[in-house]
Amino acid sequence: MMEILVCIKQVPDTAEVKIDPVTNTLIRQGVPSIVNPFDKNALEAALQLKDKHGGKVTVISMGPPQAKDALKECLAMGADQALLISDRAFGGSDTLATSYTLAAAIRKIGTYDIIFCGKQAIDGDTAQVGPEIAEHLGIAQITYVAKIEVDGDTVSAEREYEEGYGIITAKLPLLISVVKSINEPRYPTIKATMKANRAEIPVWTMADLDVDEEKLGLKGSPTQVRRIFTPPQRTGGVIIQQSTARESVAVLLQSLSDAKII
Amino acid sequence: MAIKVNKEECIACGACLSVCPFSAIVMQDDKAYITEACTTCGACVDTCPVEAILRKEETKVVTMDKSLYKDVWVYLETSEGKLRNVGLELLGEGRKLADGMGQSLASVLIGHNIEGLAQEAFAAGADKVYVVDAAELAQYNTDGYTATLFDLITNYKPSVILMGATNDGRDFGARVACRVGTGLTADCTGLGIDEATGLVSWTRPAFGGNIMATIICPDHRPQMGTVRPSVFKKPILDYSRTGEVIHVPNKVKAEDMRTKLIEMIHVCTVSCNLEEAEIIVSGGRGLCKPENFSLVEDLANVLGASVGASRAAVDAGWKPALHQVGQTGKTVGPKIYFACGISGAIQHLAGMSSSDLVIAINKDPDAPIFKMADYGIVGDVMEVLPILTEEFKKIKSA
Secondary structure, three states: OEEEEEEEOEEEOHHHOEEOOOOOOEEOOOOOEEEOHHHHHHHHHHHHHHHHHOEEEEEEEEOOHHHHHHHHHHHHHOOOEEEEEOOHHHOOOOHHHHHHHHHHHHHHHOOOOEEEEEOOOOOOOOOOHHHHHHHHHOOEEEEEEEEEEEEOOEEEEEEEOOOEEEEEEEEOOEEEEEOHHHOOOOOOOHHHHHHHHHOOOOEEOHHHOOOOHHHOOOOOOOOEEEEEEOOOOOOOOEEEOOOOHHHHHHHHHHHHHHOOOO | OEEEEOOOOOOOOOHHHHHOOOOOEEEEOOEEEEOOOOOOOOHHHHHOOOOOEEEEOOOOOOOOOHHHOOOEEEEEOEEOOEEOHHHHHHHHHHHHHHHHHOOOEEEEEEEOOOHHHHHHHHHOOOOEEEEEEOHHHOOOOHHHHHHHHHHHHHHHOOOEEEEEOOHHHHHHHHHHHHHHOOOEEEEEOEEEEOOOOOOEEEEEEEHHHOEEEEEEOOOOOOEEEEEOOOOOOOOOOOOOOOOEEEEOOOOOOHHHOOEEEEEEEEOOOHHHOHHHOOEEEEEOHHHOOHHHHHHHHHHHHHHOOEEEEOHHHHHOOOOOHHHEEOOOOEOOOOOEEEEEOOOOOHHHHHHHOOOOEEEEEEOOOOOOHHHHOOEEEEOOHHHHHHHHHHHHHHHHHO
16 A cells, blocks of 8 residues: 655646737736646556555645646546645745745655656746755655656666666655656546545645745745746748749758858 | 735736736736735836836845855766766856856866866866765766765855756756755756846746746855756867866765666667757657658758657657657757757747757748748658758768
């Protein structure tokens, strides 16, 4: 029987975010909030381990009250329970303050064999919260995991490197961050979705956690956002559109040759 | 720092709502209200037409004597006894920061039989190299490298640390920053010195590359960041430069390392060594079928290029994830980048925008990739690629 925790984040679907060409600012209207895609892979990995070894999967998220929707989606996928960590005092947290808060919640939950995270969130793309949770908890970690097997108290994982894969082993407990290729997240059934929609999700606030207030939210965040801007738009270069592909290629090669590139 | 709304001045025009990148402003009782999603980026402050939004500096209890921390450090990652390019790229940038701050540039080498690499670090601009050389550290290990870098920071107190945003760099960079209790800015693409404060300003893409954020770390030291490979150019190496090698004894024991690397499986040949490639040919959904990816590979073969793929092509299972270029894949900066049948979603552009020259082939003349391309052929990629391959073959054999 395994006790498995999965950390998830509700994120705007960044693939749907557009830039207003006139004001050069983000258009957020109509952008759906989703469960961070890599976190769904993390949940699927947890569910597969539970299917094989038995146990319980708990999903936790830190965020505003509406993040309950994301947690409900995880319940519908098959998580046994969900927990939201939410308080205005957590607002403006950078990765250090976020991981500190999540680690405090995980300590309160108490027992766990594996903590799963997605490799990064698609809105912030930092990939830091997972390792920082492991550090706060003082446990080992394996990041960028593409395959995992558990045998007794030993984990064997395939970790992605720039040049390939490494087989890494470690003892439980452990934090694991997963890449997309590890699995294909399951779809919830309609029945499970309806049941999840009715679920009451417990919310832990600052008062529920054993935390130092100075380490929370903006106050506990060493990094500060100084400025936000939209990257300069490129105007594009030479467009070649001849009547046949062969002619287009000829024009391209001539241009490259004129520019002394070839 | 905090963002406050002066409720008496607010006219509920809603201008701030639409500019907030984090949806952290809502209207309550006809007044703007800042929610906990606020990151104090200040985008709203500049937009408010009646100056009702203010940035308030909050006085922090300073517990750290920042004056004890000096020098810019670059962590040099090695792979099979060689320096990864990103370390050299960062020495070039680190040199500029160190000169701007009037400090020295040092680099950190952790591994086994790596002292010889110090020469290369000096040639790339380092004044000092800290070397921790031990058989236990021969392979990268999260616990071993975290403890080692943490120990160096505690003893030598650098002001700034730059690391490559590689899998290993992001793996232990976060643990080190957390152990020190300082800020770490992830995956930067721009570095500078903030004129007002003299702090390092770390610029990075967010929201899938849709916006850029500049981050500072005012009250904690060292200021740490991971920087994307291939964004900056390697400095010209000057082997007449010399410097000081500082040997630091290893304190890590084999039993302190809780994870063990059993085996490395190299699936990567030239074709997926995208970070170091001079030419990359990438394919996307426009290839329609997995079999057609061979057209991309044929061109790559002729050019001696590496093969990249868009997220769509990887998701479709046409290419393994190691080939993926983009925000969640690899970042590349080759001399020439061919985008074949890739529409150019912002996430893809974020991964290849530092290429010197971009050549795009796409049948949709409105595809965003053409905005990024120096040369763009509007046409069917299945038809254009074989001709291009054939022509390059002729040029090569001529």
